[in-house]
Amino acid sequence: MQRIGVFVCHCGTNIAGTVDVKAVAEALQYEPGVVISKEYQYMCSQAGQDLIKEAIKENNLTGIVVCSCSPRMHEATFRKTAAAAGLNPYMVEIANIREQCSWVHKDIPTGTEKAIILGKAAVAKVNLNAPLTPGESPVTKRALVIGGGIAGIQTALDIADAGFPVDIVETKPTIGGKMAQLDKTFPTLDCAACILTPKMVDVAQNDKVRIFSYSEVTDVSGFVGNFEVTIKRRARYVKEDICTGCGLCTEKCPQKKVPNEFNLGMDNRRAIYIPFAQAVPKVATIDPDYCTMLKSGKCGVCSKVCTVGAIDYQAKDEYLTEKYGAIVVATGFNPISMEKFDEFAYSQSKDVITSLELERLMNAAGPTGGTLLRPSDGEHPHTIVFVQCVGSRCASCAEKGKEYCSKICCMYTAKHAMLIRDKYPDTDVYVFYIDVRTPGKNFDEFYRRAVEEYGVHYIKGMVGKVSPEGNKLKVRASDLIDGKQLHIDADLVVLAAAIEPDKSARPLATMLTASMDTNDFFTEAHPKLRPVESPTAGVFLSGACQGPKDIPETVSQAGAAASKVIGLLCKDKLTGNPCVAHSDEWMCNGCSTCEKVCPYGAITYQDKEFRMPDRTVKVRRVASVNEAVCQGCGACTVACMSGAMNLKGFTNQQIMAEVDAICK
């Protein structure tokens, strides 16, 4: 029989205002197992905790019930209190009589009655509680960053700076991500390459960082502190350690008609290529879809011109398995496809482009060398129309676009408009918008400058249709403020395409058992208080994979994710959660249902010898739980037909006892 102490908290008037705390303490002292029942103004205060400690010692208590606020608030506090008095911390139960009682009830009789019932349920549970001891597991002191954009680079640099080794896995041949494709960055208009490429070099030269470019994560197993990750290193047909990046092969390759994805297909590259001059690692990659040698075995020019013998046509994909303590997801974003937005004639005219394409058209390293020219005829455009929110905030057209605001478009459109007006004062620039959203440091000032100093025509209203006629684009739009229809003959139309998470995010989330929202953005553990951690322990989030973000926000989140990783890798051992599943092997049927429903892969089966009542030995197939992997979600306990699977600290019996106490 337990010796239980009940401690009812007033929480000032938070609880005592709606609950007769004295009556609660009195009613609960007659519950089975209860030997002492007290109330106090603030149980969580030092004095309140001392009261609990003394009561535990004086009455030789084996379990306590604290009727107070939500366990999310102070369960840890009272567990520590109990531990300090020599009690197992898992012999503490919290009856939430604040959030679930006093705050939701208006009159004292109802509040009091409910508080007593909640207290009784907690007492009934403590009667069945057993002391639990958390297990410990070691920590592999190495981090994995998935994605080598600015988010991944910054996270890796910050982790490496603290002295821990980091690996970056990037699917593209080079790190740099979307930021490497940008021209200038708002709100200061410094060039993206000027601030990004030094970081790329830093990361390449840092001896704590390994970069696996042209690679992807194909399998993840294990758990926080002990992940085992399989990385597929795609064959690039060029030996990375030998190639000097001289670029001779990329000049001599006879296959010249390969759309250059770095310039979004607006010019061509060769079949062997280095994406851009500042690429890291600066090594060539052969595109197997276009290389004549790989496709037909006839050519071999690159191999002949390579002075160091780096070309290897026989290369195969390689898999390597590494152990990590923490994983950071930094898979970033992409603009959505414009195919479904036919009203803007994106697929009909080359002169309707996306904002990212405009970035390349204005970039000195882009297809036009930085001069803004129409893609169709190479002429200088005079009238340029920007359309905001193409596919963003698109509640009514969910099948085409996204319901959310893509967040960065207002600012980059202001930037584009400003840069064009600055460089080409002979242009007329129109921006059609639903709202202009500029809530960031110096953001609104930036937008005002575009309107007031650079004379950009901001028009509230949406573009209804763009139709190519001759060499012009007829833009039909509405001006909601003046209440009239506008017809503009534009030379260039720029669409601010919504952004969406990278397609690799969804399968990755499955591998990591990290959760995602309906838009495939990774979900954070808590939207306000744990924004860079995923709900899966040991998995952290950096950058736009968690939601649309601009560069300053991405970099700060990258640093935050890194600090969380460092905090984890600093530990030598991790204390587990003792509230994990446990299989009663005598009742286990070995049916594998629990193994199938376990989202963490924590359950395995083994053939075990059992001494039967008739003294024979029988080999039975039974479930066993890896306590370090189990997160205590309880899915297995409800799937188990025979009830062999139970969750420690939340056993079926404890829950039934609580229900019974409530129904009594």
Added chain:
Amino acid sequence: MQEITRNALVEKASALLADGTVGRVLAWKRGEFDYDVTPAVFQTAEELARDLVWNDFCGANFSKYLIKETEKSDEKVLVFLKPCDTYSFNQLLTEHRFNREKVYVIGVPCAGMLDVEKVKKSAEGIASITEDSDKIVIETLFDGALTLDRASLLAERCINCKSKKHTAYDELLGEDGEVLDSARFDEVAAIEAMTPDERFAFWQNELSRCIRCNACRNVCPACTCEKCVFDNPASGLENKAASDSFEEKMFHIIRAFHVVGRCTDCGECSRVCPQQIPLHLLNRKFIKDIDNFYGEYQAGAEVGSRAPIVDYTTEDLEPNEAVERGDDNA
């Protein structure tokens, strides 16, 4: 009348016993009357020749017996399985309930089995029963011989037979059949079409006859727990005060939930119920819903398949969609 003769079964089993392939044989044996054929274990050719029965009353599904029988010795067990029995066989293998290596399966084609209750109702004082192609001849104590149409005496599960195809066997006697397009969900649809009150009354009428003999559970090939929750004091289901006078329903509802996605619709529960409660309808409702919500799934069609209920795919419908797609009473 069954296509394969009794003697074919006896010969096959005797040969496999003789060459040592198997040590024991699970087959049917006559009970007290011609119509109460019961499962039996045979160990010699003499026993087989004397007692083995294969006729229209061999409804019993042996799959579940294999759990215990395979543990009894190192020898293989020979089992005769009808097409519908093989689904239970596969489902048990999926759940690792016995070692496939220890079983020798002989598939026997099935022309449908008779409903013992229908037979008993059709004649009083049954002395003996003989089968003559599509007729059944019943010799009675008082009225002489009665000749009845075999079709009129078929069990419900055989009228709505879902498959004549064996999904597992080592050897097959005769020809294998096909998976059939049965009307087995029509009755479920009819119950779904009732108002909630009518439906409650229907089930109250059926389930309140339950005497908790546990026959349905004991025969069910999906009910193979080492310790059933209903027998386990620790599960907390025992010694509870009855919350209402219709508590029998809870046993059947809990049991239906426990076999969800695992029930192959073999119909044994209804066959053995001494109160003739159509228990299979509860399970069929679940099967129908799973088909409707997650795409058609037949438990036991293959070994190792994952029931949608313990599987997750990104195509799974959301709970609100399930409500929309189910009927109003879902």
